Amino acid sequence: MARVILQNVKHVFNNVVAITDISLDIPDGEFWVLVGPSGCGKSTILRTIAGLETTNFGKIYIGDKLMNDIPARKRDVSMVFQNYALYPHMTVRQNLAFGLRMRGVKHHLIQERIAIVAQSLVLEGLLERKPKQLSGGQQQRVALGRAIARQPKVFLLDEPLSNLDTKLRDNTRHELKELHRSIGITTIYVTHSQVEAMTLADKIVVLQGGKIQQVGTPQTIYNQPANRIVATFIGNPPMNILHGTYTGEGFNVAGNFLPIISEIQQKLNFNPGQTIDLGIRPEHLTLNYEDNDPSLLGEVKVVETLGRETFVRLGLTGSNIIINAIITANRNINPGDLLRLGVDLSKLFLFDPHTEERIF
Numbered sequence: 264m265a266r267v268i269l270q271n272v273k274h275v276f277n278n279v280v281a282i283t284d285i286s287l288d289i290p291d292g293e294f295w296v297l298v299g300p301s302g303c304g305k306s307t308i309l310r311t312i313a314g315l316e317t318t319n320f321g322k323i324y325i326g327d328k329l330m331n332d333i334p335a336r337k338r339d340v341s342m343v344f345q346n347y348a349l350y351p352h353m354t355v356r357q358n359l360a361f362g363l364r365m366r367g368v369k370h371h372l373i374q375e376r377i378a379i380v381a382q383s384l385v386l387e388g389l390l391e392r393k394p395k396q397l398s399g400g401q402q403q404r405v406a407l408g409r410a411i412a413r414q415p416k417v418f419l420l421d422e423p424l425s426n427l428d429t430k431l432r433d434n435t436r437h438e439l440k441e442l443h444r445s446i447g448i449t450t451i452y453v454t455h456s457q458v459e460a461m462t463l464a465d466k467i468v469v470l471q472g473g474k475i476q477q478v479g480t481p482q483t484i485y486n487q488p489a490n491r492i493v494a495t496f497i498g499n500p501p502m503n504i505l506h507g508t509y510t511g512e513g514f515n516v517a518g519n520f521l522p523i524i525s526e527i528q529q530k531l532n533f534n535p536g537q538t539i540d541l542g543i544r545p546e547h548l549t550l551n552y553e554d555n556d557p558s559l560l561g562e563v564k565v566v567e568t569l570g571r572e573t574f575v576r577l578g579l580t581g582s583n584i585i586i587n588a589i590i591t592a593n594r595n596i597n598p599g600d601l602l603r604l605g606v607d608l609s610k611l612f613l614f615d616p617h618t619e620e621r622i623f
């Protein structure tokens with residue numbers, strides 16, 4: 264069993280509190296992804312699990328064993344970094360073998376394991392090459408292979424794909440997912456990429472300011488964000504947040520009226536006149552709506568054709584509110600046009616303007 268548990272873990276560098284009150288319970292074999300803005304503490308969490316940082320506050324368990332006083336080399340975890348750090352003077356085979364040789368594994372067992380890893384990561388034809396004779400993607404696969412060959416209890420991956428170009432990144436991401444499915448080692452993965460988080464994760468952990476904002480499946484994080492921070496962090500372009508006023512029957516937003524739906528009315532205990540923050544994802548605005556449907560009117564500021572879809576930035580009339588929309592455009596749209604976009608009210612989010620918690 265390689266369940267990983269963090270209980271109220273805090274880490275302070277000199278006077279900087281990097282992470283605080285981090286509690287996670289990661290079941291054996293799951294793939295968890297840590298996301299959040301730069302400096303939110305993602306790498307520090309990985310490094311404390313790996314034992315590269317001392318844990319003075321809180322407890323870390325791997326496979327039900329307390330790790331706080333166990334040195335990094337005895338924790339049975341493999342960490343892969345962004346800059347893969349292969350040994351340049353060694354061949355791929357020697358790189359893959361290195362960790363095993365250090366642990367005294369017998370030669371023929373090492374070669375057997377290398378063969379299996381090389382096959383699963385498509386490295387068979389590259390085993391006798393040196394790192395500088397490999398592409399970035401191949402080098403990264405060797406780095407992953409070296410981590411896998413050790414058969415650790417836990418994989419810790421810190422932005423392992425960020426040095427690759429887009430196509431290689433997509434391919435390697437697919438390989439990684441496949442690999443996890445076949446070997447099922449508990450994996451904790453740090454990334455800035457929402458695509459990686461949404462496609463790889465069993466659970467996403469959203470962090471900000473060294474604190475956990477929400478833990479959930481990709482669907483939960485996207486459909487039921489706990490607060491404004493999570494709502495605007497996940498989703499690209501980010502969710503629009505519009506400052507509105509509750510009227511009793513609906514919301515006034517920059518002179519537009521959005522009627523309230525009954526599910527919201529039942530939950531909302533606001534008084535008419537109170538301000539509220541409405542959240543609308545760019546993909547939930549549309550050109551295709553009926554005359555009486557709720558909509559927002561504005562002037563087109565930017566148009567970008569993305570292929571199947573079109574990105575539009577709209578300045579709402581009579582206000583300084585700017586919103587982003589991803590729409591299917593069936594006609595030409597140009598900067599300066601006056602445009603009305605329909606709002607799917609069933610997809611509306613509401614946030615408390617003071618606590619920033621999601622109300623609906």
Ligand code: ATP
Nearest residue numbers: 276277279280281300301302303304305306307308
């Ligand atoms: P990024 O996405 O930019 O890699 P991150 O989310 O991984 O960031 P960390 O590297 O964990 O963030 O850093 C968390 C906080 O701790 C930041 O404020 C950072 O400046 C600080 N920090 C990290 N390492 C050290 C260190 N060795 N000494 C002092 N402060 C540090």
